[in-house]
Amino acid sequence: MNALMRYLSARPLLLALTTAMYLTACGGGSSDTVPVVEPAPIATTGMFGLFITDEPSEDFAEINLDVVKAVLIGGDDAQQVLFDIADGDDPREVDLLDLTNFNEPIVFGEVAVGTYTKLRLVIDNLELVPHDPEADPILIDPLPANGKIDLLDQDGFDVLPDATLLAEVDIDANKSIKVTGAGNSGKYKFRPVVKVQFTYEEGTLEKLTRVEGFVSDPLDPAGSFSLCATEASENCVDVMTGIDTSFFDIDGAPTDFTGVALESPVVVFGLYQVDPDVILDAIVVEIGGTAEQVKGQVVSDPMANKFLLLAEDDSDLTVELQTNTKYFDADGEVGPDAVVLGAAVEVEGVISEPDVIRAALVFVEADDDEQLSGTINGTVDTTAGTFELLLSDGSTTVMVTVASDADILLVDEAASVVTRGSIDDLADGQSVDLFGTTPSDGMFDANEVIVDVTPAT
Numbered sequence: 001m002n003a004l005m006r007y008l009s010a011r012p013l014l015l016a017l018t019t020a021m022y023l024t025a026c027g028g029g030s031s032d033t034v035p036v037v038e039p040a041p042i043a044t045t046g047m048f049g050l051f052i053t054d055e056p057s058e059d060f061a062e063i064n065l066d067v068v069k070a071v072l073i074g075g076d077d078a079q080q081v082l083f084d085i086a087d088g089d090d091p092r093e094v095d096l097l098d099l100t101n102f103n104e105p106i107v108f109g110e111v112a113v114g115t116y117t118k119l120r121l122v123i124d125n126l127e128l129v130p131h132d133p134e135a136d137p138i139l140i141d142p143l144p145a146n147g148k149i150d151l152l153d154q155d156g157f158d159v160l161p162d163a164t165l166l167a168e169v170d171i172d173a174n175k176s177i178k179v180t181g182a183g184n185s186g187k188y189k190f191r192p193v194v195k196v197q198f199t200y201e202e203g204t205l206e207k208l209t210r211v212e213g214f215v216s217d218p219l220d221p222a223g224s225f226s227l228c229a230t231e232a233s234e235n236c237v238d239v240m241t242g243i244d245t246s247f248f249d250i251d252g253a254p255t256d257f258t259g260v261a262l263e264s265p266v267v268v269f270g271l272y273q274v275d276p277d278v279i280l281d282a283i284v285v286e287i288g289g290t291a292e293q294v295k296g297q298v299v300s301d302p303m304a305n306k307f308l309l310l311a312e313d314d315s316d317l318t319v320e321l322q323t324n325t326k327y328f329d330a331d332g333e334v335g336p337d338a339v340v341l342g343a344a345v346e347v348e349g350v351i352s353e354p355d356v357i358r359a360a361l362v363f364v365e366a367d368d369d370e371q372l373s374g375t376i377n378g379t380v381d382t383t384a385g386t387f388e389l390l391l392s393d394g395s396t397t398v399m400v401t402v403a404s405d406a407d408i409l410l411v412d413e414a415a416s417v418v419t420r421g422s423i424d425d426l427a428d429g430q431s432v433d434l435f436g437t438t439p440s441d442g443m444f445d446a447n448e449v450i451v452d453v454t455p456a457t
Contacts, residue, residue, distance in 0.1 A: 043161035045110045048072065049278060050082060050119075051168045053103040053207050054096040062129035063173045066091040067106055068147070069122035072159075080111045091124070096173045101328070101346055101363045102210045102269075103168055108278070115156040119167060119196055121149045126190055128177065140177075140190050145416035149192045152419040157198050164274045166199040168207065175433070175450065191413045193450055195420070199274065208328060208363075210348075211237070211268050211280065212289075215260055223257055227268055227280065239268055241282045246324035250288025252350025252358030254324050265289030269326070269348070269361055283333075284326050284361050290350045294357060298343045307339065309347065309357075318356045319347055329364040338364045369435040372398060372444055380426045387426065389434065389444070399443045400434060402426075407448045414454045421451065 050070055054063075068091045070082040083089040092106045124147050128138040151169070159165050175193040216226040216236055223245075228236040241247075241257060249255040260266070269284040294317060300308035305321040327334045339345065344365040349357045377390040377397060385402040402408070408421040426432075426449070436446040 044113055046113055046159040046161060047108065047164040047278070048082065048111045048159060049108040049164065049166040049272075050106040051103040051166065051209075051272075052092075052094055052096075052099060052106050053168060053170050054099040054173050059174075059177070060097065060128045061131045062127075063096040063177070064094070064125070064127045064129065065096065065123045065171075066093055066125045067121055068092075068124050069120075070107055071120040072111060072116045073118040073120055074114050074116040078114070080116075082107045082109065082111070096171055101208065101330075101365070103207045104209070106169075111159050113159055113161050115158050117153055117156045119151045119153075119169070121151070121169065121194075123147045123149065128188060138188055140188055143190055143416075144192065144413055148416050149194055150415075150417045151194060151196045152417060153196070153198075154419065160200075163200070164278055166272065166274060166278075168197045168199065170195045170197070175435075191411060192416050192418050193409065193411065194418050195407060195409065208269055208283070209272060209280065211270075212265075213268075214265050215262055217262065219260070219262055221257070225260060227266065238277075238279045239270070239282050239285075240279050241285065245282045246284050246326055246360065248284070248286045248291075248324075248350070248358075248360045250290050250350075252286075252290070252352055252360065254322055255287065259287050260285065267291045267348075284348070286348070286350075286360055288350075291348060291360065292351055292357070293346060293348050295344075295346045298339060298341055298345060301341050302336070302339050309345070316355060317347075317351075319349075319362070320352075320356060320358045321362070322358060322360075325359045326361045327364065328361065330366045334364065369447065370437055370444075372400075372434045372446075374398075374432065376426060376428055376430045376432060378428055380423070380428070382423045382426075385423050386443075389432070400446055401443050402446045402449060403436070406436075406446055408451065409449070410451050410453045412453050412455070419453075426451065 052067070069084045069086070072080040072082065081087070085091050094104060123143065126140040126143060128140065130138070157165065172193045172195070176190055178189055178191060179187070211227060213227045216228045219225045223241040225239055226236045227239045247255045247257060247259060249259055264287055266289070267286040268280060268282050270280045270282040273279050273281050294309065294311050296309045296311040296317070298307050299310045302321070307319050309317045309319050311317055321336060325336070327336055327338055329338060339362055346363040346365065347357055347359050348361040349359040351357045372389060372391065374389045374391040377388045380387040385404065387400055389398045389400050391398060402423055408423065408425065410419040410421045410425060431452040433450040434444060434446040435448040436444060438444050
């Protein structure tokens with residue numbers, strides 16, 4: 001991960017911070033004057049952390065981009081710049097396809113207390129790398145709104161005094177990269193299908209984080225250590241382990257916390273906690289810097305703690321499951337019975353022989369949603385959450401039920417503005433893309449609705 005831990009030092013950002021006021025009082029000349037206790041200064045800043053993640057895409061080997069600026073915008077368009085390459089900050093280089101099951105930190109620092117309604121990102125150098133090694137990468141240029149993406153929250157989100165707010169931005173590559181035209185004349189364009197999830201104090205980010213680095217002081221034999229970036233040793237985060245944390249040695253075999261030593265390279269899987277400081281709650285710790293990630297499909301029934309994996313490069317690997325191997329899917333931790341014939345998985349571990357990988361963690365990927373595209377045809381029943389969809393062929397209609405917890409995104413592609421909406425924002429004649437499933441009753445159950453709200457030219 002190139003952007004790995006720039007946020008972890010929690011260095012102050014170059015922001016104009018309000019000076020705290022102190023109240024003082026003066027006593028009289030009498031020796032009986034009671035000393036006046038000055039109240040503590042009122043905090044005027046809080047902490048803000050920004051993370052990037054992605055939904056899966058099978059169309060490309062890599063989807064690379066640079067995040068070159070991030071800004072919080074509040075009332076009267078007051079701005080708090082989190083980072084900006086124009087100010088000498090380095091761009092945050094991201095391969096979205098590395099982040100299908102995990103998130104990556106982008107920036108972390110102090111911002112002024114207040115209510116904000118917009119998180120603005122600016123991206124550049126969006127590059128699609130085909131699976132065919134002989135094919136040239138595809139650079140998407142120009143980007144809508146010169147790479148600006150505005151994520152609007154109509155209710156606002158608060159940065160509170162001496163508190164931490166984390167924002168997990170999901171750039172859904174599979175829905176953002178669209179083909180226009182046909183055949184060899186087809187071109188790719190980017191539309192900002194981007195969501196943001198805010199996590200406040202005493203909360204946890206939804207996705208696992210995978211962090212590479214080395215062990216630094218303070219190292220507490222009771223089960224905690226500081227994890228510092230390999231390429232920027234001054235940037236560190238506190239890691240907490242517990243009885244449920246799995247440890248693996250340089251050969252990928254089970255071990256325990258005694259194997260954690262100063263300066264040793266490690267990979268940590270965990271969840272960021274805010275309570276009230278940010279810590280990384282470790283689920284898996286791999287010691288030695290030999291761990292690898294392999295994606296593929298389960299092609300044999302798991303038995304005797306092994307299964308055969310057909311990797312994306314068409315090679316075969318035997319995956320060895322160990323007593324402390326962890327298993328996750330998109331909803332959280334699961335058991336080994338989630339690994340079944342035909343499942344798409346991502347395996348983290350050490351390749352102990354040319355065709356054997358000792359698994360530290362197996363992530364079971366969800367099946368892809370079905371997609372329907374068309375136009376809302378008639379009145380939307382906002383109480384029942386239903387409407388009729390006229391498909392893009394212009395002649396077929398489908399009844400749609402929108403789940404109560406569905407993501408509804410209002411996307412203005414030209415302005416590159418994304419607003420989180422509700423069922424009340426859906427209306428007759430809107431052009432929509434739906435993602436979900438078709439149960440036996442024939443109605444389409446939508447768990448995500450992307451509405452094109454680009455004004456007509």
